[in-house]
Amino acid sequence: MDQVIMFLKQVINGVQVGSIYALVALGYTMVYGIVKLLNFAHGDFIMVGAYISLFAMTGAGMPIWLAAIIAVAGCALLGVLTEKIAYKPLRNSPKLSVLITAIAVSLLLENLFLLLFSSSPKPYPNAINFPSIDVGPIQVSGVTLMTILLSAVSMIALQLFVKKTRMGRAMRAVSEDAQAATLMGVSVNKTISLTFAIGSGLSAIAAVMYCSAYPMVEPYMGSMLGLKAFIAAVLGGIGIIPGAMLGGFVIGLIESLTKAYISSQLADAMVFGILIVVLLVKPAGIFGKNVGEKV
Amino acid sequence: MKKMLAVFLMAAMIVSSFSGCSGNETSDSTNASNETTEETSAEASDEETSSGDSVTFGVLAPLTGDVSVYGISTANGIEMGAKDVNENGGTMEKTLNLEVMDEKGDIAEATNAYNALRSKDVAAVIGDVTSKPAFAVAEIAAEEYADGDGVPVITPTGTSLDITPCGENIFRACYTDPFQGRAMATFAAENLGATKIAVMYNTSDDYSTGIANAFVETAEEKGVEIVANEGYGADDNDFKTQLTKIQALEPDAIMVPDYYSTVALIVTQAREIGYDGVMLGADGWDGVLNVLDDANKSVLDNCYFCNHFFINDTDEKVANFVNEYRETYGEDPTAFSALGYDSVQIMDQAIEAAGTTDAEAVVAAMQEIEYDGVTGHITFDENGDPIKDVAILKLEGGEVSLETKLAAE
Structure with a gap:
């Protein structure tokens, strides 16, 4: 019985980490799905969102919901600007150039914040006082519930937006064939800007939830998180919105159960190993469909 | 668009160069205050201004760069230690001068700085602050000592195990991991x-x-x-x-x-x-x-x-050190400052005991030393590692308090 309770507790630990990965992976996959660009700076947008919400709360004394809205707005703006300044001029260049630029943006943001706020971590206020839920001996914290809820809501909203609305249809059109979309009267620039705004705005929500679970903000916080979320997105099938969600939870559970039953040191190796296996067996990811490359 | 990017990058560069400046300023101020120490000591010794009537210790510390926060803190402690030595009559009744070198936390810089100090004929070296450069310096210093041309070295804060076994002239003030x-x-x-x-x-x-x-x-x-x-x-x-x-x-x-x-x-x-x-x-x-x-x-x-020490310790030596440090530098001392302070004082006491700055005599005196300092009672073991008290601190209600001091075993 003890073993069963222990197992359930570890599953919940995994789901909690996974829900954060899922939230971050949604932003990754959203941008990739539409623009076919791996925005490696996404993890650092989370870091920027964390700093914005931190200063909104501690500097301006705002409540958390208002701080979150400001962080979403700030990150959306940052995302749109980054796209306009760094990615748009390279839209017709080889994909590798854009990828390298994304890495450069990531390093630029990290080092800029390192200069501005130093490497010493800043404490994040205890802002979400959502009650935890007890099921027998098992406790699920309020932050976990809230993160799972938020990622589920974001996923459904995104899916509906992309599939059902006019803007969503425009996004899919641009993703399929930008030139044809232009001929049909779709503004490619506006559509891509909107995609970046939504994807980056999501990273701010992820930032607030992440910092509520791990109450500390520092310039490098986004790099490993971004990488794990990227793996989650690839695992689920990059570009596919429900896939990001599933991938996030799978990665979280693998990590947690490896640490609990195999070895703490092997957790990362296991995660990256599974990525390799998935890429070998089903390169398009769990939810991915194999589509022939256009020639 | 490219222009905008260029402007943005320029802005980033300007920001970074500013931060570089501020780093230099701190080191300048440290150097400046260091010069004042030398001046005050020169006044104290009045007639004895020739170099034969003073003793110089070389100091290695990262005053700029990534780890400068530790280096400056340590250097301040060292400087205060030297000031107190001079106020109490100097080293062997001679003025104690410091020659501080910034090694930027870098192994190559530290090695060069050490060689520069040797060419200035220092009686002892206090340094380095972080483990890796401290080890690099210790290796050279031990080799020179084995060849009969060395100086005693004490690292205030290098905790890595392999530093002191380099040679018998290498000591450290902090305890190891x-x-x-x-x-x-x-x-x-x-x-x-x-x-x-x-x-x-x-x-x-x-x-x-x-x-x-x-x-x-x-x-x-x-x-x-x-x-x-x-x-x-x-x-x-x-x-x-x-x-x-x-x-x-x-x-x-x-x-x-x-x-x-x-x-x-x-x-x-x-x-x-x-x-x-x-x-x-x-x-x-x-x-x-x-x-x-x-x-x-x-x-x-x-x-x-x-x-290494407790800032609110009621022990007279610690309280005096903390007060004086706060007065001089306008901030709280860290464990690094305390260890820097003790390092100079230990070296001074060893030279006094030896009655000469001859390296072998000083090293022999260090091995026998019984020193009471800010970081506790110190003696050295056969490696040159300190045997000293450990302050155990307790956290409660957002405050730190001294739980107990464990005597060395």
Whole structure:
């Protein structure tokens, strides 16, 4: 019985980490799905969102919901600007150039914040006082519930937006064939800007939830998180919105159960190993469909 | 668009060059205040201004660069130590001068700086501050000493084990990582009466593994059962899995030898999953209160860690040091400042005892030294590592207090 309770507790630990990965992976996959660009700076947008919400709360004394809205707005703006300044001029260049630029943006943001706020971590206020839920001996914290809820809501909203609305249809059109979309009267620039705004705005929500679970903000916080979320997105099938969600939870559970039953040191190796296996067996990811490359 | 990018990059460069300036300013101010020390000492010695009537110590510290925060703190302590030596009649009734070199935390720079100091004919070297450059300097200094042309060297804060075994002229003022692990194990077993302890450590960090291994060894010798020995990676942020496992084993205490930012996360998560027992740590915990929000500081209740000195210690020597430091530099001294202060004083006392600045005589005097300083009573073992008291500090209600001082074994 003890073993069963222990197992359930570890599953919940995994789901909690996974829900954060899922939230971050949604932003990754959203941008990739539409623009076919791996925005490696996404993890650092989370870091920027964390700093914005931190200063909104501690500097301006705002409540958390208002701080979150400001962080979403700030990150959306940052995302749109980054796209306009760094990615748009390279839209017709080889994909590798854009990828390298994304890495450069990531390093630029990290080092800029390192200069501005130093490497010493800043404490994040205890802002979400959502009650935890007890099921027998098992406790699920309020932050976990809230993160799972938020990622589920974001996923459904995104899916509906992309599939059902006019803007969503425009996004899919641009993703399929930008030139044809232009001929049909779709503004490619506006559509891509909107995609970046939504994807980056999501990273701010992820930032607030992440910092509520791990109450500390520092310039490098986004790099490993971004990488794990990227793996989650690839695992689920990059570009596919429900896939990001599933991938996030799978990665979280693998990590947690490896640490609990195999070895703490092997957790990362296991995660990256599974990525390799998935890429070998089903390169398009769990939810991915194999589509022939256009020639 | 390219122009905008260029403007943005320019802005970034300007910001970075500004920060560079501020770094230089700090070092300038340190150098400037250092010059004033030399001037005051020159006044004190009045007629004896020729170089034959003064003793010079070389100082190596990173005053700029990534680790400058430690270097400046240490250099300030060293400077204050030298000032106090001069106020008490100097070294062998000669003025003690300091020749401070900035080595930027870099191994190559440190080696060059050491050679520059040797060419200036210093009687002893205080340095280096961080472990890697300290080791590089120790290797050269030991070789020179073995060839009959060396100086005594004391590193105030290089904790890495391999520094002092380089040669018999290499000493250190701080205790080593394993020493802290042994001290905490003794404290847990004897003062807290713990019988079951879990250990969590960073597998990719020498500091963390060094303390953890020594802790486990000593704890087991004292009959404590180590119920779990869990590792984690350097980039980990989530420790609930390991903590859930540990909690199920119901330990009396959890030992977490890591630096304060990771410690803050581990302790917070331990309390979150419902563990409210004792948590233990080492000197890396110093500063942990600053990275937690006021509302979260209570998670640190019932935690103990060891440190080189305690800032609110009522001991006269410590209180005087802290007051004087605050007056001189307008900030609180750190453990680095205290160790820097003690390093100069130890070297001075050894030269006084030897009655000469001859390297071999001073090294022999160091080996026999009994020194009472800010960081406790110090003698040296056969390696040149200090045998000294360990201050065990307690965290409660967001405050640090002195729990006990463990005498060296």
